[in-house]
Amino acid sequence: SAVISQKPSRDICQRGTSLTIQCQVDSQVTMMFWYRQQPGQSLTLIATANQGSEATYESGFVIDKFPISRPNLTFSTLTVSNMSPEDSSIYLCSVREGGNTEAFFGQGTRLTVV
Amino acid sequence: LAKTTQPISMDSYEGQEVNITCSHNNIATNDYITWYQQFPSQGPRFIIQGYKTKVTNEVASLFIPADRKSSTLSLPRVSLSDTAVYYCLVGSINTGGFKTIFGAGTRLFVKA
Numbered sequence: 317s318a319v320i321s322q323k324p325s326r327d328i329c330q331r332g333t334s335l336t337i338q339c340q341v342d343s344q345v346t347m348m349f350w351y352r353q354q355p356g357q358s359l360t361l362i363a364t365a366n367q368g369s370e371a372t373y374e375s376g377f378v379i380d381k382f383p384i385s386r387p388n389l390t391f392s393t394l395t396v397s398n399m400s401p402e403d404s405s406i407y408l409c410s411v412r413e414g415g416n417t418e419a420f421f422g423q424g425t426r427l428t429v430v
Numbered sequence: 431l432a433k434t435t436q437p438i439s440m441d442s443y444e445g446q447e448v449n450i451t452c453s454h455n456n457i458a459t460n461d462y463i464t465w466y467q468q469f470p471s472q473g474p475r476f477i478i479q480g481y482k483t484k485v486t487n488e489v490a491s492l493f494i495p496a497d498r499k500s501s502t503l504s505l506p507r508v509s510l511s512d513t514a515v516y517y518c519l520v521g522s523i524n525t526g527g528f529k530t531i532f533g534a535g536t537r538l539f540v541k542a
Contacts, residue, residue: 320473349530358517359474359532408473410530418464419530421473 318343318411320422328428329399336395337425339409344389347412350382353424354405362407365392399429434518439537448505450536452518455499460522463494463501468515468535477516478503505538513540 319342329335339348348365363371363384371384386392396403409422435453442448454463462481466474478485480492480501491504505512517535 358534361529361531364529410473412530418476418479419466419474421475424471424473426471 318345318413318420320409320411320420322409322422322425324425325423326426326428328430331400331429333399334395334397335399335427336393337407337409337427339392339394339422341390341411343413345411345413346389348386348392349410349412349419350384350392350394351408351410351421352405353408359408362394365394396427399427401429403427404429434520434533436516436518436533436536438534439539441539441541442508443541444509445507448508448512448538448540450503450505450516450518450538451500452503453500454518454520457498457520458522461520462522463492463498464519464521465490465492465503466517466519466532468517470514474517474532508538508540510540510542512538514538 321340323338327335350362351359352362353359361374362377362382363373365371365384365386367386367389381397383395394407404427406424406426408424410419412419462479464479465477467477468474478487478490478492480494482494482498485492493502515535515537517532519530
């Protein structure tokens with residue numbers, strides 16, 4: 317199994333600013349994903365973080381708002397840009413190891429925008 | 431990816447067996463059925479996965495009928511700590527790649 321560390325675990329930010337969330341995995345993984353989970357809701361996939369190329373975004377999410385980096389097989393960042401209160405949510409990093417169909421998740425980053 | 435339908439919430443008491451059923455009428459031939467559990471303030475955790483018939487592990491059992499249009503997660507003798515949201519997912523590399531797409535989930539409340 318993969319162990320995922322996310323930083324920060326929580327933050328309170330001013331509207332109009334940006335926050336970068338880090339995801340570190342203890343092993344090399346092929347697939348990394350970023351999710352958003354709004355209070356009391358299910359998880360929504362934001363994008364797939366591809367190593368060495370641009371991220372692939374799901375409908376409703378764009379690179380200008382959620383730029384993602386994936387410099388290597390163990391690390392990724394998600395930036396929430398020009399934040400508004402509507403961006404208040406939990407952001408989760410997830411990985412899948414090659415052909416294994418089980419997904420592992422980080423503890424999440426709880427973001428509050430004021 | 432096949433759409434899944436689960437009850438929004440369920441209540442149970444400690445020591446009871448809990449069965450959560452998930453409907454997935456449009457499941458594809460290559461799709462697997464996977465269940466995740468999520469506690470408050472934590473990321474989801476894999477519970478069990480199956481393709482057909484019955485799968486059992488140390489945590490739960492998964493029952494899948496021959497037509498595979500539904501599945502039932504069975505939690506034996508639940509305790510208070512089993513209070514969580516349970517997600518049923520259906521997919522495969524052929525139908526959704528490696529993406530894990532979540533439905534609404536079932537909120538299970540276990541009472542003393």
